[in-house]
Amino acid sequence: MIRGIAVFDLDGTLLRGDTVCEVLAKPLGRIDEMKRFETLTAEKDIETARVQMAEWYREHSMDALHAHLQSACWAPGAHEAIRRLQEAQVVVAIASITWKFAVRWFAKQVNIQNYIGTDMSASGDIVHVWARDKARWLRELAENYSASPERTAAVGDSTGDEEMLRAAGLRFFVGANAAPEIESLIHLPGADLRLVSDRVIEKWTA
Numbered sequence: 001m002i003r004g005i006a007v008f009d010l011d012g013t014l015l016r017g018d019t020v021c022e023v024l025a026k027p028l029g030r031i032d033e034m035k036r037f038e039t040l041t042a043e044k045d046i047e048t049a050r051v052q053m054a055e056w057y058r059e060h061s062m063d064a065l066h067a068h069l070q071s072a073c074w075a076p077g078a079h080e081a082i083r084r085l086q087e088a089q090v091v092v093a094i095a096s097i098t099w100k101f102a103v104r105w106f107a108k109q110v111n112i113q114n115y116i117g118t119d120m121s122a123s124g125d126i127v128h129v130w131a132r133d134k135a136r137w138l139r140e141l142a143e144n145y146s147a148s149p150e151r152t153a154a155v156g157d158s159t160g161d162e163e164m165l166r167a168a169g170l171r172f173f174v175g176a177n178a179a180p181e182i183e184s185l186i187h188l189p190g191a192d193l194r195l196v197s198d199r200v201i202e203k204w205t206a
Helices: 020-025 031-037 043-058 062-069 078-087 100-109 131-144 159-167 193-205
Strands: 004-008 090-099 114-120 152-156 170-173 185-187
Touching (some): 020 100, 031 043, 062 100, 131 152, 131 159
Parallel strands (some): 152 170
């Protein structure tokens, strides 16, 4: 039996500082373009940007791209927080809109089996993940594990995480900006993630 499910966003939540896409863009000499892409808000524009990014990546081996990811900065306490949750029989998952090959790499570093991200095939097709998909996926994951809504937790840092946060029974916002107006949202700006894991475990073992 599992105790519950905790779903973490990646950029800004499990990772701090540069986004995954920025981490990849720097060694490829594409950081200025990437900074511009990061300002886009319309899905059509983001789709076009993702097509361009996918072209950058195809010029490099997956091993080389994975090597670049090693420079990403994990959030304080991230590894131990995940370990504590897993030891407490909490299923930990990552829901991100960034590239799935990168999400998979980060998930592997912390023994996480459940994750989503934007996928690209060898043929060039891109299967996009958007903010709304993270909420849907959280619900599906809970159903797959027979976890009640009250035994789901979500951790995010931006407005893009709002729908996912609303879909969870226990909600944490670690962004430094003003927290969205969501009932029962726990705002822990810039928090060490061990604080989040301990709050989840305490709530579900009370």
